Amino acid sequence: EDALESMATMSPSGIAELRAAFFRRWTKRAAELVSDEAANLQTLPEHRRKILSGKRLLLLAEILRELKYDDVQIASDLQNGFDLVGMCPASPVLPDSFVPASLSEQDLNENAVEANNAILRSMGSCGDADVDRELWRKIEEELSRGWIRGPLNTQEAASTGRISKRFPIKQGGKVRCVDNYSESQMNSAIAIQNKVTVDGVDTLAAMCATAMKKLRHHNKSTAIRGRSFDLKSAYRQLAVADGSLPFARIAVWDPVSGSTKCFQQYSLPFGGKGSVVAFIRCARMLQWIAHRLIVPTSCYFDDFVPIATPQLALSTEQTFGALLDLLGWVYDVEGPKADKM
Numbered sequence: 001e002d003a004l005e006s007m008a009t010m011s012p013s014g015i016a017e018l019r020a021a022f023f024r025r026w027t028k029r030a031a032e033l034v035s036d037e038a039a040n041l042q043t044l045p046e047h048r049r050k051i052l053s054g055k056r057l058l059l060l061a062e063i064l065r066e067l068k069y070d071d072v073q074i075a076s077d078l079q080n081g082f083d084l085v086g087m088c089p090a091s092p093v094l095p096d097s098f099v100p101a102s103l104s105e106q107d108l109n110e111n112a113v114e115a116n117n118a119i120l121r122s123m124g125s126c127g128d129a130d131v132d133r134e135l136w137r138k139i140e141e142e143l144s145r146g147w148i149r150g151p152l153n154t155q156e157a158a159s160t161g162r163i164s165k166r167f168p169i170k171q172g173g174k175v176r177c178v179d180n181y182s183e184s185q186m187n188s189a190i191a192i193q194n195k196v197t198v199d200g201v202d203t204l205a206a207m208c209a210t211a212m213k214k215l216r217h218h219n220k221s222t223a224i225r226g227r228s229f230d231l232k233s234a235y236r237q238l239a240v241a242d243g244s245l246p247f248a249r250i251a252v253w254d255p256v257s258g259s260t261k262c263f264q265q266y267s268l269p270f271g272g273k274g275s276v277v278a279f280i281r282c283a284r285m286l287q288w289i290a291h292r293l294i295v296p297t298s299c300y301f302d303d304f305v306p307i308a309t310p311q312l313a314l315s316t317e318q319t320f321g322a323l324l325d326l327l328g329w330v331y332d333v334e335g336p337k338a339d340k341m
Helices: 002-009 012-032 034-042 046-052 057-067 074-080 105-110 112-121 129-145 201-217 242-247 273-292 310-327
Strands: 096-099 163-171 174-180 190-194 249-254 259-265 297-300 303-308
Touching: 002 201, 002 273, 012 034, 012 057, 012 310, 034 046, 034 057, 046 074, 057 074, 057 273, 057 310, 074 273, 105 112, 112 163, 129 163, 129 174, 129 249, 129 259, 190 273, 201 297, 201 303, 273 297, 273 303, 273 310, 303 310
Parallel strands: 163 249
Antiparallel strands: 096 190, 163 174, 249 259, 297 303
């Protein structure tokens, strides 16, 4: 509401100057923190260093403190990684809604061998050789990026923690990798203290309608433009906390050898309850900073749709992209998800 009101009442030049002042200040500060950011990164384990290498974690912490963001813990959680078992930290920016865990970490470990071997016995081809190959190609890509490690010794991997089955889903001609953290009971071993909220099409429509009403109230044109920003490999930009690594292992069918291979995950799995809460906290944080820059935007998981008047369209597009670049979030810059305003 505040961002929409400012968009309707402030002059385009005033909004552009506010944005420019933000980036003058924080781009200069980012340059001053280069050595400190590098030193801070070196304190992390190698696997977390690779995943977070592009993130300006110290800069983010300073920005959030100065802007008085309520979820003050998010910057340190980004650095330390997110838990997949136990208790998800409560976030003051999301509605309260407690969902208790039905299993403990001890339960997972006590039944590890039996449960993990059951997962391994169930592995096999998905029935489509092309999809099997594409799934394995994605495994090789994740290995090259440091998102996973392996193959592991299968017997050792099955002795503790949990192994989850990775399976493919075809969506719009593409193959998406899903890690079945429900079958492996991982999703039963994490307590959630917040309701995960996203902005669907109804929220986007309401945002546009509200913007038009405010513009009309101030005798301005109700024309608005928008575009989507899609974070690239969104969950893979976040790390698993070290304490949850024994529970972040996946089994994948290798079509080349015709056997099951196991891997250690270092980036958040797509399929874990803890991953969803962690990512939404980060996405809401990015949305909140954008609103301080008078960039009204919806937030649907890793998809953001900022809107603007025609006069501010280019500035708004550049501002949101510059914000993601400043903080080190990777997004699609070409293709169907990168249309201009």
